[in-house]
Amino acid sequence: MASSISAAAKASTAFAHKKELAAPAPAQHRAGSSRRTKPCRVRAVASPARAPRAPSSTGSVKSAMTMTEKILARASERAALEPGENVWVDVDVLMTHDVCGPGTIGIFKKEFGEDAKVWDREKVVIIPDHYIFTTDERANRNVDILRDFCLEQNIKYFYDIKDLSNFKANPDYKGVCHVALAQEGHCRPGEVLLGTDSHTCNAGAFGQFATGIGNTDAGFVLGTGKALLKVPPTIRFVLDGEMPPYLLAKDLILQIIGEISVSGATYKSMEFVGSTVESLTMEERMTLCNMVIEAGGKNGVVPADETTFKYLEGKTSVDYEPVYSDAQARFFSDYRFDVSKLEPVVAKPHSPDNRALARECKDVKVDRVYIGSCTGGKTEDFLAAAKVFLASGKKVKVPTFLVPATQKVWMDVYSLPVPGSGGKTCSQIFEEAGCDTPASPSCGACLGGPRDTYARMNEPMVCVSTTNRNFPGRMGHKEGQIYLASPYTAAASALTGYVTDPRDFLM
Amino acid sequence: MAAAPSATAVSTAALLAPIRAPTSAFLRRTQLTRHRDHSLKCRRAGPIVPAAAAAAAGSSSSPSSAVFHGECFVVGDNIDTDQIIPAEHLTLVPSKPDEYRKLGSFAFAGLPSAAYPTPFVAPGEESTRYAVVVGGANFGCGSSREHAPVALGAAGARAVVAEGYARIFFRNSVATGEVYPLELTDTGAWKECKTGDVVTVDLSNSVFINHTSGKEYKLKPIGDAGPVIEAGGIFAYARKTGMIASKAAA
Numbered sequence: 001m002a003s004s005i006s007a008a009a010k011a012s013t014a015f016a017h018k019k020e021l022a023a024p025a026p027a028q029h030r031a032g033s034s035r036r037t038k039p040c041r042v043r044a045v046a047s048p049a050r051a052p053r054a055p056s057s058t059g060s061v062k063s064a065m066t067m068t069e070k071i072l073a074r075a076s077e078r079a080a081l082e083p084g085e086n087v088w089v090d091v092d093v094l095m096t097h098d099v100c101g102p103g104t105i106g107i108f109k110k111e112f113g114e115d116a117k118v119w120d121r122e123k124v125v126i127i128p129d130h131y132i133f134t135t136d137e138r139a140n141r142n143v144d145i146l147r148d149f150c151l152e153q154n155i156k157y158f159y160d161i162k163d164l165s166n167f168k169a170n171p172d173y174k175g176v177c178h179v180a181l182a183q184e185g186h187c188r189p190g191e192v193l194l195g196t197d198s199h200t201c202n203a204g205a206f207g208q209f210a211t212g213i214g215n216t217d218a219g220f221v222l223g224t225g226k227a228l229l230k231v232p233p234t235i236r237f238v239l240d241g242e243m244p245p246y247l248l249a250k251d252l253i254l255q256i257i258g259e260i261s262v263s264g265a266t267y268k269s270m271e272f273v274g275s276t277v278e279s280l281t282m283e284e285r286m287t288l289c290n291m292v293i294e295a296g297g298k299n300g301v302v303p304a305d306e307t308t309f310k311y312l313e314g315k316t317s318v319d320y321e322p323v324y325s326d327a328q329a330r331f332f333s334d335y336r337f338d339v340s341k342l343e344p345v346v347a348k349p350h351s352p353d354n355r356a357l358a359r360e361c362k363d364v365k366v367d368r369v370y371i372g373s374c375t376g377g378k379t380e381d382f383l384a385a386a387k388v389f390l391a392s393g394k395k396v397k398v399p400t401f402l403v404p405a406t407q408k409v410w411m412d413v414y415s416l417p418v419p420g421s422g423g424k425t426c427s428q429i430f431e432e433a434g435c436d437t438p439a440s441p442s443c444g445a446c447l448g449g450p451r452d453t454y455a456r457m458n459e460p461m462v463c464v465s466t467t468n469r470n471f472p473g474r475m476g477h478k479e480g481q482i483y484l485a486s487p488y489t490a491a492a493s494a495l496t497g498y499v500t501d502p503r504d505f506l507m
Numbered sequence: 508m509a510a511a512p513s514a515t516a517v518s519t520a521a522l523l524a525p526i527r528a529p530t531s532a533f534l535r536r537t538q539l540t541r542h543r544d545h546s547l548k549c550r551r552a553g554p555i556v557p558a559a560a561a562a563a564a565g566s567s568s569s570p571s572s573a574v575f576h577g578e579c580f581v582v583g584d585n586i587d588t589d590q591i592i593p594a595e596h597l598t599l600v601p602s603k604p605d606e607y608r609k610l611g612s613f614a615f616a617g618l619p620s621a622a623y624p625t626p627f628v629a630p631g632e633e634s635t636r637y638a639v640v641v642g643g644a645n646f647g648c649g650s651s652r653e654h655a656p657v658a659l660g661a662a663g664a665r666a667v668v669a670e671g672y673a674r675i676f677f678r679n680s681v682a683t684g685e686v687y688p689l690e691l692t693d694t695g696a697w698k699e700c701k702t703g704d705v706v707t708v709d710l711s712n713s714v715f716i717n718h719t720s721g722k723e724y725k726l727k728p729i730g731d732a733g734p735v736i737e738a739g740g741i742f743a744y745a746r747k748t749g750m751i752a753s754k755a756a757a
């Protein structure tokens with residue numbers, strides 16, 4: 001195992017950075033032999049500009065490649081490829097939602113014809129999630145457009161909602177697309193997932209190549225099942241050391257973005273390895289990969305392991321084949337972090353790379369706290385918040401809004417016992433702490449949305465949020481100030497009314 | 508609406524052009540009329556796009572007239588797509604003509620008013636007086652919403668000149684043909700330009716000129732997007748290379 005470089009608690013020194021390093025991959029690297037080999041898939045014909053090659057040679061890759069390069073090589077039927085090459089890849093899953101779906105469908109119909117059929121009705125996943133619980137007529141109409149299209153095309157995975165007054169009356173309805181994709185088994189190692197949403201990179205947690213695309217590209221994929229992608233070089237992040245009990249994956253990714261800046265990984269893949277990453281749950285790995293876009297990253301990946309395979313058990317019947325970076329793979333650069341030395345951090349307004357230690361911001365008075373979104377609204381995020389409330393035994397000092405990402409998360413919030421609470425659920429603990437009642441699952445106020453969106457910032461307030469973006473206006477008001485934080489830090493801040501280091505309650 | 512030229516015509520024209528990328532990028536816009544006729548119609552009809560005449564001439568025949576001239580609108584570093592088109596307007600579907608125009612009227616509505624007292628689109632207007640957007644680093648970061656380049660294009664902007672782009676915004680600009688995402692070779696231009704300065708973007712000479720300040724800046728060639736742009740966008744490129752059938756069923 002590569003030795004991690006120890007560093008002082010000061011954030012900027014807790015890592016090391018080497019340019020153009022071609023060191024062996026760390027212990028994370030594993031043979032994917034435990035998985036069954038996928039039966040030879042039917043590949044589309046007519047890849048331009050490249051000589052065809054025998055499918056039988058697909059499996060034996062001779063030049064050393066990173067995980068991301070390998071996934072794209074396989075999806076483009078290439079033995080090897082290099083960063084910077086443009087390749088046509090076969091898409092395994094295309095996801096769209098109510099904000100970009102109608103436009104994507106519009107382009108698909110214009111380009112392929114009114115009667116055209118999607119390339120594969122089982123590979124298109126359509127998830128209404130952004131603007132659901134609103135009286136905005138156009139927003140409601142957009143979900144109708146999705147429904148009509150799914151009926152017409154007989155789309156297999158459409159997570160519809162019809163009764164807006166009670167989400168529980170809609171058994172098919174899931175909620176936030178990225179969390180739903182994982183929970184419904186659409187995120188599989190070694191595959192290619194494209195989605196009309198920048199946080200599609202979330203699924204990299206499964207060792208999948210996953211990235212966001214626009215409506216026009218998505219319209220193309222709908223008709224052909226193919227996308228022209230440029231192979232990104234990979235930056236490797238080696239996270240070693242025991243995770244302190246007051247840190248969450250959100251702290252790690254905010255740390256990293258603060259280090260490399262909001263454009264530090266533009267056009268690049270971010271691979272997360274090391275003993276800390278191996279110890280993370282799937283939901284925590286998702287938090288890590290979810291925010292690679294905030295560093296400009298094209299995709300993020302975590303090598304699949306037993307944790308991954310366990311999570312996927314019973315969720316998918318599709319055979320998948322994980323791939324791993326070769327020992328001699330070339331990385332664009334390498335960053336090493338000693339996680340045991342890190343402290344809880346926040347991203348101050350108005351940029352996700354505006355990093356500061358939570359304790360440095362203890363004089364920042366906050367008006368509200370928001371726990372939700374694909375980044376910070378998963379089951380474990382609510383369990384983490386509940387843990388802080390439980391440890392303090394106090395009541396929140398500012399309005400605290402809770403928006404479970406999906407229907408499944410909502411159920412967990414109301415049913416799972418919080419460890420150490422004597423059997424209480426998160427919802428009971430939140431109620432005792434004086435939080436708002438957990439809302440219906442959706443993107444909620446993470447991106448502002450229509451004016452009547454629950455918890456939207458309609459005034460210029462200061463909010464500590466477990467979401468992923470703090471650009472001006474992101475949660476509603478243009479002059480609003482958003483501090484991005486982990487669920488621990490968010491809950492601690494709710495209890496004091498100031499940005500607060502969770503160690504004040506957890507230690 | 509006039510029929511779009513075939514992919515072959517486009518590629519031939521591109522090969523004949525002295526400077527390939529910008530020229531063919533230009534022709535691409537015409538090509539896209541096939542599925543974006545409404546947008547082009549409204550843009551051409553707009554009375555206050557200074558480059559409209561040159562643009563129209565360029566797209567029809569002469570590649571060398573690929574020049575945008577007019578006033579510029581200046582923004583800073585890390586302008587994210589929420590500021591270009593705030594989420595509350597995302598219920599508008601870009602492929603619907605009337606909603607496309609509405610998107611244009613909201614372009615840059617998310618910029619904080621204190622830092623940007625001059626709106627990109629004047630209140631009550633549908634299009635902008637600014638033909639060129641000048642930005643800093645990492646332009647178009649954040650959300651993947653294609654509504655962002657669409658809003659700029661729908662408002663009548665022709666080009667963005669910035670120090671660098673977030674990946675998805677750049678790609679969406681190319682795939683839709685709404686605006687030219689042009690990169691400066693050096694940093695700092697946005698600090699030397701003021702909203703309202705009269706500028707020229709000369710694609711064939713890869714130069715950006717600010718007439719008000721008298722300064723000139725070099726532009727990078729369009730690069731990897733070239734082959735796709737040369738073909739006329741992602742659909743035309745795919746048809747040209749045989750990836751999809753050469754004529755849509757439509």
Ligand code: SF4
Binds near residue numbers: 130197372
């Ligand atoms: S929760 Fe927020 S970041 Fe996630 S998909 Fe929804 S709007 Fe986007």
